[in-house]
Amino acid sequence: MASNGKVAMVTGGGQGIGEAISKRLASDGFAVAIADLNLDNANKVASAIEADGGKAVAVKTDVSDRDSVFAAVKEASEKLGGFDVIVNNAGLGPTTPIDTITQEQFDTVYHVNVGGVLWGIQAAHAKFKELGHGGKIISATSQAGVVGNPNLALYSGTKFAIRGVTQVAARDLAAEGITVNAYAPGIVKTPMMFDIAHKVGQNAGKDDEWGMQTFAKDITLGRLSEPEDVANGVAFLAGPDSNYITGQTLEVDGGMQFH
Numbered sequence: 001m002a003s004n005g006k007v008a009m010v011t012g013g014g015q016g017i018g019e020a021i022s023k024r025l026a027s028d029g030f031a032v033a034i035a036d037l038n039l040d041n042a043n044k045v046a047s048a049i050e051a052d053g054g055k056a057v058a059v060k061t062d063v064s065d066r067d068s069v070f071a072a073v074k075e076a077s078e079k080l081g082g083f084d085v086i087v088n089n090a091g092l093g094p095t096t097p098i099d100t101i102t103q104e105q106f107d108t109v110y111h112v113n114v115g116g117v118l119w120g121i122q123a124a125h126a127k128f129k130e131l132g133h134g135g136k137i138i139s140a141t142s143q144a145g146v147v148g149n150p151n152l153a154l155y156s157g158t159k160f161a162i163r164g165v166t167q168v169a170a171r172d173l174a175a176e177g178i179t180v181n182a183y184a185p186g187i188v189k190t191p192m193m194f195d196i197a198h199k200v201g202q203n204a205g206k207d208d209e210w211g212m213q214t215f216a217k218d219i220t221l222g223r224l225s226e227p228e229d230v231a232n233g234v235a236f237l238a239g240p241d242s243n244y245i246t247g248q249t250l251e252v253d254g255g256m257q258f259h
């Protein structure tokens with residue numbers, strides 16, 4: 001893999017969509033820091049990238065903790081020799097019918113999903129300033145952050161919030177050569193989505209596959225998303241072809257919003 005001289009950090013890079021993004025950015029020439037709460041998984045992804053000829057490090061990070069995110073950015077830039085792109089991908093997606101949401105769930109999910117993006121923006125901005133250049137900030141929202149999804153009240157709220165924070169940060173940081181965008185996956189075959197589908201299936205007395213296909217029926221392109229479909233969109237947002245795009249949400253959902 002030929003280096004492009006740039007460094008990217010992907011939160012939640014240890015599995016699912018984040019794993020696919022980490023591997024795709026590495027194949028595009030980025031040195032990649034895989035920042036995840038699960039260090040074992042992050043190490044596995046980093047090792048796979050290195051075995052393929054790329055450059056990667058695993059960094060244990062809790063995105064809900066501001067200090068942890070700042071420490072991860074510091075470690076990534078020191079070990080990989082720079083810092084150009086952050087992908088705030090880590091998120092939690094519990095199924096929460098509106099009347100069942102607890103105080104504890106609210107605190108956890110907002111701290112990880114919204115806090116994680118906010119701390120990622122702050123830490124990347126501070127590092128870009130220190131290094132004296134701009135950069136790219138990219139965050140995971142969701143199809144459920146564009147249109148409200150049944151039984152995902154808590155999750156949907158956080159994903160709408162991420163689009164709001166993205167639009168504000170794009171305006172606040174533009175003068176420093178920083179672009180800020182989001183990506184909205186649809187129904188992606190990852191552990192998070194199988195967990196959601198399992199509950200949908202159980203509630204209807206059916207199996208996980210039925211739950212997954214229930215979500216899939218609204219996909220214009222007629223198939224569920226692979227994590228790599230989302231990684232392709234993020235690669236565009238991380239690369240030079242998106243230099244004149246900021247404050248946007250790229251919907252990588254097979255056409256769910258206009259169905």
Ligand SMILES: NC(=O)C1=CN([C@@H]2O[C@H](COP(=O)(O)OP(=O)(O)OC[C@H]3O[C@@H](n4cnc5c(N)ncnc54)[C@H](O)[C@@H]3O)[C@@H](O)[C@H]2O)C=CC1
Nearest residue numbers: 012014015016017037062063091140142185188190192193
């Ligand atoms: N799977 C799907 O269909 C969709 C997913 N998304 C979003 O894409 C992103 C990735 O989703 P998936 O790959 O499906 O999730 P996943 O649950 O399969 O993987 C999430 C990763 O984030 C890590 N993580 C969780 N909490 C963390 C924390 N506090 N600090 C650091 N790392 C943490 C986990 O260890 C795991 O490696 C999430 O933000 C999710 O909301 C959006 C739309 C659809």
Ligand SMILES: CC(=O)C(C)=O
Nearest residue numbers: 093142143144149186
């Ligand atoms: C997990 C997710 O983002 C959904 C179902 O839209």
